Structure formats: structure tokens, C-alpha cells
Amino acid sequence: MSTEQSNPNRLIGASIRRVEDPPLLTGQGCYVDDVKLPGILHVAIHRSTHPHARIVSIDTAEAAAMPGVVCVLTGDDTGDLALRAPMLTPEMNMPEHPVLARGTVHAVGAPIAAVVAESRALAEDAAAAIGVTYDSLPVVTDAEAALEDGATLAHEELGTNHCYTMKRENGDVDKAFAEADHVCRLHMKSPRLVAMSMEARGVLAYPDPIRKELTVWMSTQGPHRSRADLANSLGFPENRIHVIAPDVGGGFGSKGCVYREDVLVCHVAQKLGRPVKWMATRSEDFLTTCQGRDQAMTSELALSKDGKMLGLKVRVVANLGAYLHSATAGPPQRMLVMAPGCYQIQDVRVEIVSAFTNTVPTGPYRGAGRPEAVLNIERLADKAARDLGMDPLELRRKNYIQPEQFPYRTGVGVEYDSGDYEKSLDEALRLSDYDQLIRMRDEARERGELVGVGVSTFVEPSGGAGFESGAVRVDRTGAITVLTGSSSHGQGHETVWAQVAADLLKVPMEDVVVRHGDTIAIQQGTGTFGSRSAVMGGGALATAAERLVTKAKAVAANLMEASADDVVQVEGGFAVTGVPERTVTWRQVAGAAHAKGTPAGMDPGLHETAFFDPNREAWGFGAHVALVRIDADTGELTIEKLVLVDDIGVVLNPMVVEAQVHGGLAQGLGEALCEEMVFDEDGQPRTGTLMDYAVPRASTMPPLIIGETETPNPFNPLGVKGVGEAGTNGAPPAVANAVMDALSPLGIDHIDMPYTAPKLWRAIREARKG
Amino acid sequence: MHPASFGYEAPASLEEVFGLLRQHGEDAKLLAGGHSLLPAMKLRLTQPEVLIDLGRIPGLSGIRQDGDTLIIGALTTHTEVSASETVRNLLPGLADTASVIGDLQVRNRGTMGGSVAHADPGADLPVTLTALNASFMLTSAEGGRTVAADDFFVDFFTTALEPHEILTAIHIPLPAAPTRTSYAKLPHPASGYVVVSAAAALTLDGSGACTGARVVLGGVGGTPHRATGTETALNGQALTPEVIAAAAERAADGIDPHADSYADEEYKRHMAAVYARRAIEAAAARA
Numbered sequence A: 001m002s003t004e005q006s007n008p009n010r011l012i013g014a015s016i017r018r019v020e021d022p023p024l025l026t027g028q029g030c031y032v033d034d035v036k037l038p039g040i041l042h043v044a045i046h047r048s049t050h051p052h053a054r055i056v057s058i059d060t061a062e063a064a065a066m067p068g069v070v071c072v073l074t075g076d077d078t079g080d081l082a083l084r085a086p087m088l089t090p091e092m093n094m095p096e097h098p099v100l101a102r103g104t105v106h107a108v109g110a111p112i113a114a115v116v117a118e119s120r121a122l123a124e125d126a127a128a129a130i131g132v133t134y135d136s137l138p139v140v141t142d143a144e145a146a147l148e149d150g151a152t153l154a155h156e157e158l159g160t161n162h163c164y165t166m167k168r169e170n171g172d173v174d175k176a177f178a179e180a181d182h183v184c185r186l187h188m189k190s191p192r193l194v195a196m197s198m199e200a201r202g203v204l205a206y207p208d209p210i211r212k213e214l215t216v217w218m219s220t221q222g223p224h225r226s227r228a229d230l231a232n233s234l235g236f237p238e239n240r241i242h243v244i245a246p247d248v249g250g251g252f253g254s255k256g257c258v259y260r261e262d263v264l265v266c267h268v269a270q271k272l273g274r275p276v277k278w279m280a281t282r283s284e285d286f287l288t289t290c291q292g293r294d295q296a297m298t299s300e301l302a303l304s305k306d307g308k309m310l311g312l313k314v315r316v317v318a319n320l321g322a323y324l325h326s327a328t329a330g331p332p333q334r335m336l337v338m339a340p341g342c343y344q345i346q347d348v349r350v351e352i353v354s355a356f357t358n359t360v361p362t363g364p365y366r367g368a369g370r371p372e373a374v375l376n377i378e379r380l381a382d383k384a385a386r387d388l389g390m391d392p393l394e395l396r397r398k399n400y401i402q403p404e405q406f407p408y409r410t411g412v413g414v415e416y417d418s419g420d421y422e423k424s425l426d427e428a429l430r431l432s433d434y435d436q437l438i439r440m441r442d443e444a445r446e447r448g449e450l451v452g453v454g455v456s457t458f459v460e461p462s463g464g465a466g467f468e469s470g471a472v473r474v475d476r477t478g479a480i481t482v483l484t485g486s487s488s489h490g491q492g493h494e495t496v497w498a499q500v501a502a503d504l505l506k507v508p509m510e511d512v513v514v515r516h517g518d519t520i521a522i523q524q525g526t527g528t529f530g531s532r533s534a535v536m537g538g539g540a541l542a543t544a545a546e547r548l549v550t551k552a553k554a555v556a557a558n559l560m561e562a563s564a565d566d567v568v569q570v571e572g573g574f575a576v577t578g579v580p581e582r583t584v585t586w587r588q589v590a591g592a593a594h595a596k597g598t599p600a601g602m603d604p605g606l607h608e609t610a611f612f613d614p615n616r617e618a619w620g621f622g623a624h625v626a627l628v629r630i631d632a633d634t635g636e637l638t639i640e641k642l643v644l645v646d647d648i649g650v651v652l653n654p655m656v657v658e659a660q661v662h663g664g665l666a667q668g669l670g671e672a673l674c675e676e677m678v679f680d681e682d683g684q685p686r687t688g689t690l691m692d693y694a695v696p697r698a699s700t701m702p703p704l705i706i707g708e709t710e711t712p713n714p715f716n717p718l719g720v721k722g723v724g725e726a727g728t729n730g731a732p733p734a735v736a737n738a739v740m741d742a743l744s745p746l747g748i749d750h751i752d753m754p755y756t757a758p759k760l761w762r763a764i765r766e767a768r769k770g
Numbered sequence B: 001m002h003p004a005s006f007g008y009e010a011p012a013s014l015e016e017v018f019g020l021l022r023q024h025g026e027d028a029k030l031l032a033g034g035h036s037l038l039p040a041m042k043l044r045l046t047q048p049e050v051l052i053d054l055g056r057i058p059g060l061s062g063i064r065q066d067g068d069t070l071i072i073g074a075l076t077t078h079t080e081v082s083a084s085e086t087v088r089n090l091l092p093g094l095a096d097t098a099s100v101i102g103d104l105q106v107r108n109r110g111t112m113g114g115s116v117a118h119a120d121p122g123a124d125l126p127v128t129l130t131a132l133n134a135s136f137m138l139t140s141a142e143g144g145r146t147v148a149a150d151d152f153f154v155d156f157f158t159t160a161l162e163p164h165e166i167l168t169a170i171h172i173p174l175p176a177a178p179t180r181t182s183y184a185k186l187p188h189p190a191s192g193y194v195v196v197s198a199a200a201a202l203t204l205d206g207s208g209a210c211t212g213a214r215v216v217l218g219g220v221g222g223t224p225h226r227a228t229g230t231e232t233a234l235n236g237q238a239l240t241p242e243v244i245a246a247a248a249e250r251a252a253d254g255i256d257p258h259a260d261s262y263a264d265e266e267y268k269r270h271m272a273a274v275y276a277r278r279a280i281e282a283a284a285a286r287a
């Protein structure tokens, strides 16, 4: 990625190594499990082995009598204590979500009893000694099956598996389809994926006996929202809960919400008056942490015979799993705003139906509905080109929203800020030496080899979903602190926010301390998810910094007996225009601001806070190109080349951006190549361990070419768009299109990801059998 | 993911081990590299009361040639095997096998004896050791016995080892005539264990004709599987592509592979032939 800077002194845009890495890489990090408190107790949970069953009896006698066990709790003890997630729409069905099962379990892994003991090992011993007898109930695991008439109910008491339906329609869709020369149809399914943070979930609650407050260390992506959810679930005042997100080892969306173990642990700690900790095992993480995707799409694209896209119909069926977390219902709705992708289609109908099943709840996972939406339109575009005998690039170019049309109101009623889709496509074609790829493919095809080239061009919204806060404070000695509501859990905010603040204040980066992840230290916050921090946290920080500089200039003017209009920023402080020797440092300004040095009528102090909400998302875009080869003997897929061109507006730190692209890509390739959480017909997870569930490894990463175009976003102070999900959004559809291109000589139309070797082998074999 | 509590013994001699085995009987388990045993204990699939660590007993590890036999101590790690010049020169197929086990950490700790004694149906070494016609030295308080690989592996996770016996060494015969060895593996994308694999040991005469073939499949049943049809088809033949292809086609004869969440039976049958061919081709191509 280019690191060229017009102004070499500027920190924004510089490739600066992450300041958070040395401690993390040398084992000096402090995660929830590293927090040790005197008198701490540990929780282990006995979980359901049945996907759907009535609990006949729970025998806790043996466990309760075991050494080191303080108490054993069941749903009889915790009663109504439940996770209270906000309603998304008023007419949404919501199942009960008690912290410990009350009478019935609806998924394998549902918590039935909790052991509190003096050590984690003793708690686990006792949890294993709990005996539960079940009366099993019928099971439903597939969302489309769950919505059929007479389907087995995942929650009998709800009387339906249906959670909510949402629709959006624009233009005259029926007319567009009636007038079309061709309708391209596809049914697709995105696999269910496990978020698989290196650090599993964990929580430690400490009831402060003096202040009668509750301090909670949580592995979370958003401490302030977690605090509110805990307050609602516990019925305990929000202003008496202090949530701290220490170092967090990844979340990928799955740690954006509170879970019932969090509520349970807080409750137990308050009840016993002792600090209580629970850390998920990897197995528990597999069974209880929100999983991603698992959406089926039934789609139709209406076209004229020369390839003009006329209309689009999409029906999404989303599998929500057994219980609703605060963000569970969110990802499917991305289709409502993303369905037409980068194309000018005004006649659009989108319907989203979501269903409960006896499986692990779903929720946001890197991309969170975006990968499904991109896959949907990009597979449709490719298939439409094939149906019409057109070049897939020509078909795309014919339908792109043009640069001069921005801001552009799409067929689903959102306004894209900026874009130049042909430019990014052309750059990807140039970097991939596309014509040469096509020649190679054609020659390989002549030799009977299965080689394919695929492209995806896409838009991806980032930001959105509430406000973000940022503050910059300069204390008496001139020490600068950034307080951000963004909550870094691997993204590198400590580096990038210091970079941004130092750039705007014209001070060395080392002078800036960044604080985040603490509800007492930080004014308010929404947190980090959905590629939002650069846009939202960055916007808040830049706004606060600008206000601070304005105030500091006034103080500096006062000090230098000049007019504020004549004060300019210089490195490390301020000067008077035209009189370079008249300068003051930040330290002098800060000292004055705290000692009656502010101009008359202005409050003392140097502390500015901004709550930022542009009330619109930022629409990044890109073009990805993949070259793949399939071994017809084994079905093994090799990605021989991958070119990613992303346009994320202004780049704050190219190194951090590149890392985000790599990480997103690795997880995108996981979806494309190997990852899938599978439940058998009886609702038992078949891939509930790392022995069965394949995560991508370093060796999965293909030869990569990364490029960029830069189209600044006019709707936030830094001109940025999000990048955290670019690799998960754009790359899988490019691979999917390449795989289908490779298999096109066999007449294969569509195969769902992941493209495992046995799956491709079977498809090839069946196609050859005819 | 904590194991149930257990006792730990670190004896310094085989005699002490025998004493501990007598004392604890089936409640004890021998500990070598711990890379199969400890994961099983953490998942509480097994809950031994005592672990007897073999790590401090002298003489159980190392690689040496003794005339026409290569002797590998039971506690020799996968890394030691894959890096050994002796193994690379004499039996490159064995070095290759050790080098594709798990990942670096696993290879640094896991031992040949542990892998053989554990007899995981997805393990690599049992496949190659069977192709190499290895035999296993089993020692107990009563003395010792030798069991050939063909007889040692009984079923999934079951071997001829008696609870009071220790596997001390693996003996691999080194035939007088040049023998070419190879290993081809389709790893499971999650576990890295074998989905299907094949090991070949081909003895050739001066004219390049195959005078003795042992072709063994992994992942297609509870134990390594001798592809006898394939072996027969190779014996006495010059190794032309046609001969190899025809022989490999017979690899799946008589196998009854188990399906898992990744690969079904039909896929494994087909892969048996593909990987047998790849192993034979690789062996034949060795100089």
C-alpha cells in the first residue's frame, strides 16, 4: 500500500507500527483471566447435551458436597433473572432467555446449573458431577424448514418459529420483471461460521463492598452498551456499574453484546459478596457465542437482453438460532440497505424473514450481513452474464452507478456518499494482469484443467448504528489524553488515535495517551464493530480535537497578547502569524488554561468532548479478482492469485489498514474454503471442536496483491470509510465466482460455500455422470 | 478444559515403571509427549488417576543403525525423526511422514512410541511403519517380546500392547536391495490428521522391476490397511505409469472406510486410489 505523503510531517497517513503490539507479543497483556483478586470464586456451568428437551430432574447433591464448592445454582435459584435484549421491532417474537434454564432447554449448550467454587478446576469437577435427566422434544435446525407449515417448534411456548419479517420495496418491481427479457434466479446459502476469537468470552464481577457498586471486567467490544444491558438485566442502576474492557483478544462482532453468563456472574458476585469469574472454554465458546451468517437467499434479477439490470427481488431467510441476543436480529437486515450493490437498479423488493431453531444463536460476525448481500448480488451478476452469454465485466460496467451520480440514492432508499466503481475495477484488472489470467485460464481449459477467474465488485457500509464519543484533554503539565468511546480489541486504536490526535494538535505521537474500554474513565461510548471506529470514533476525535485547538488558540492569543485570528499552530504549540519568534507551547497554554489564563467569558480548562453522528453510513467499495484451480481428482481448491483493491477513503495508517485487509481476508477465505458449523438432524453439533471445525491458517493465505484507490468521504471530518470487513465482504464472492467459472465447462451453475474438497469432488463427479 | 485431578510420577528407570504399573494397574497411564493423552484428559474423555512420565528414563530415545536394522527409541520425537540425516538417507518416506504430523509444537513434543501406542486411526506414523514392516519392542517386568506392525494394530485406538507393557523401541528392517519409500497425505482441514493417506515401500531390482511392494493406507479403517491388491499388481512389474495407475485402482478393494463430518465413505474410497497412486509415483520417482 502506498505510504507517500505530500507533507512528510503529517502523522495521518503514515505507516506507524502498532504501539500496542510489544506488550501483547511478549505476554505482558492483561486479559480478563489475568485479573486476579483476593477471595475470588470461579464458576463452571453444566450445560444441556440436548438441543431441545424438558428437564425432568437436576441432581446437584453430589456436586454441592464436593470439596471447595461454595454453592450450586439452578434455574430455581435464579428465577426470572434473564438476559434482556432490546426489541428491534415491536412485533418481534422474543423467547425467554433465562440465565439458567427454567424447565426447558432449546439448544445444546444452554446453561442448566452453575457451580461456584474456590478454583476453576474444582468447579469443573463439580459441574461434571451434576446429573440431569431429560425428556427430549423434537428438533428443528434449518431456518427454511422452520418456516414451513407444521414445522417442529424450536420454542413450543412461542407457538411459532417466526421472529420477524421486514420488507422494503421501491419502484414498480412487478412491471420491471414483466418487461424483462430474462430473469436470472439463484438460491444461495451462506454457511454458519464461528467467530473464534483467540480469547474466548470471559467475565469477572467484583461487588465493591464500600461503594456498593459493581465492577465488571468483561471481554467486550462495547463496555458502555454492556453496562446498560447489565443494568437492565440485573435491575441494578447503570451508574453503579463500572465496566472495564481490559485487553480483549478479538471479538469479530461476537462480543458486541452481553451474554447470560455475564448476568449470572454479576448476580452471583452480588449475592455472595465476593469476586466471581467465569471464563468460557473453547468448547463453551463453540456452543454459546453468537455465530455468523447462516442465511438463505432466494433471488431474482430481471434484465434486458443487452444486460441492463431492471429489477431485483431478494428473499432472505435467516437462522437466528435458539435465543435472541441484542444483536442477533441485526445482520439479516443488511440486505435491506445493500441489495442492489454498486448497480443502478431502482425497482427492488427485499423481504427478510427470520426464524428460531434449536441451534446456537447467530449474530454479527465480521461482515455481519454484508458478505451475504455482496455474495447475493455478485453471484447474480455473474450468473446473469453467463445466462446472457455476456462478459461478466461488461455486464457490471453497464450497470454501475457513475461517479457523477453521487451522492446517489439507491433502489432501497439509502444514499451512497461517493464512489468510482469502474476505477477500482480497472485498478484490480491492471494489478491482476487480467487479460493474461483469462488467456491462462483458456489454455488450461483446453488441456482439460479446472481453472477459473472470478471478480466481485462491491460496496460496503461502515459506521452507522448510533453515535461515538471522543474527547481530548490537556492537563496542567500539557499532558495530552484521548478518551474514546471506541473500544479497541485488536484494531490498533491506541496507535491510530494517538496518530490522529498528535497530527491535529501538532505534537509528537508519544506525548498522547489513549484511553478506552472503561466506563468510569470514558464519558460514553458505543464501541467497536461494523468497521465503524475510523468513521465514528475518528469523527468524534477529530471534532473534539478541532474544538480543543480552537480553545487553545484563544488561550494562546491571550498569553501572547495577540488576536486569536492571528494565532497559528506550529510544532508543539502556537505562534503569531508573521512573528515566528512569538510562540507558546502546549504546556504553557495548558498551564494558563488551568490558572485563570482563559480569555474573559471562556470556561477554564482544556477538555473538549464530541458526540459524533453523521446520521449516515460511509460506503466503501472495492474490486477483488481471484484465480483458482481445482484438482479434479480430489476436489482440492487452490487460490493461485488474489487481487484486492479497496477504496476506504482517506487512509489513516496504511500498515494498520493492510493488517485489517489481511485479517478480514483470512476470515473471508475461511468462509470460502473451509469453515462451516454443522448440526446433524438431531440438533447435535458435528463441528463443535477445532478438530472438526476448520479455521484458516497462515498457510491458507494465497499469493496476494493489494491495491487501493482513494475516494475521500465528504461526510466526516477525516474523509474515511471503514475497512475492517473489506476482506470478508469482497473476497468470498470473487472466489465463488472463480470456482463457478472453473466448473462452468461441466455445466455447474452454483455451489454454496465453503468449497471443501469432498463437496467439489462430488459436484464434479455428478456433473460428469451427467 | 481442565482435566480431572490426577497424580504424577516421574520414575528414572524401567524397573520403577514396572513397580508403579503393578501398584496402580489400569488406573495409571504412561505419559510420553502428552499430545494425545493430555487433550483427551482435558476433554475428560479419559481420567487416569496417575500419570507415569517416561521422560526421565535414559535410553528410550534416539535413532541408530544396527546392521540391517534401524532402531528408533520410543521417546524419539517427530521432529527428531524428520530431521535425522540417517532417516532422510535410508527411509525418506519415514522422514516425510514425521514432517507432516500436526504442527511444529506437536512435532517437538509428540513421540513415535506415543503415536504407535495410541493407534489413532487418523495418525500418520502407523501407516508408514506398517509399510516399512517395522516391529515393536514391548517390555514388561516379565521380559520382552517383539510384535510386527501387521499384528500390532488391532482396531481403533487398540493395539497388542498389554497394560503392563511398555513400548521401548521401533525396529525397521533395511533390505539389502534398494528400497524406495514415500508418504502421501490428505490432511483434515481442521485437525490436520489423516483423512486418507498412503505409504509405499517399493524394492526394485537392477532392471527397475518391483520385487517387493508394501502399500498401506491410512484413514480408511480402524488400523493401517495393507492394499494387498495393489501390492500384487506391482510385484514383478516395471513401474510404468500404466502399471502404477492400474495397481492404484485396486487400493480401495476390500476397504470399509468410516464417514465423518468432513468426508463420506465414497470420497474416502476414491481418495484411497488417488493417494495410493501418488505415494507409488513419489516412491518410484525417488532416485
Ligand SMILES: Cc1cc2nc3c(=O)[nH]c(=O)nc-3n(C[C@H](O)[C@H](O)[C@H](O)COP(=O)(O)OP(=O)(O)OC[C@H]3O[C@@H](n4cnc5c(N)ncnc54)[C@H](O)[C@@H]3O)c2cc1C
Binding pocket: B029, B030, B031, B032, B033, B034, B035, B036, B037, B038, B039, B054, B074, B075, B100, B101, B102, B103, B106, B109, B110, B111, B112, B113, B114, B115, B116, B117, B118, B120, B122, B123, B124, B125, B161, B165, B166, B167, B168, B191, B192, B193, B194
Ligand atoms: C494439535 C495436534 C495435532 C496433531 N496432528 C497429528 C497428525 O497430523 N498426525 C498424527 O499422526 N498425529 C497428530 N497428533 C498426535 C501426535 O502425533 C501425538 O503426539 C502422538 O499421537 C502421541 O504421542 P505422544 O508422545 O504425545 O503420546 P502421549 O500423548 O503421551 O501418549 C499417547 C498414548 O500412548 C501411550 N503411550 C505413550 N508412550 C508409550 C510407550 N512408550 N509405551 C506404551 N504406551 C505409551 C500413553 O499411555 C497414551 O495412552 C496431533 C496432536 C495434536 C495435539
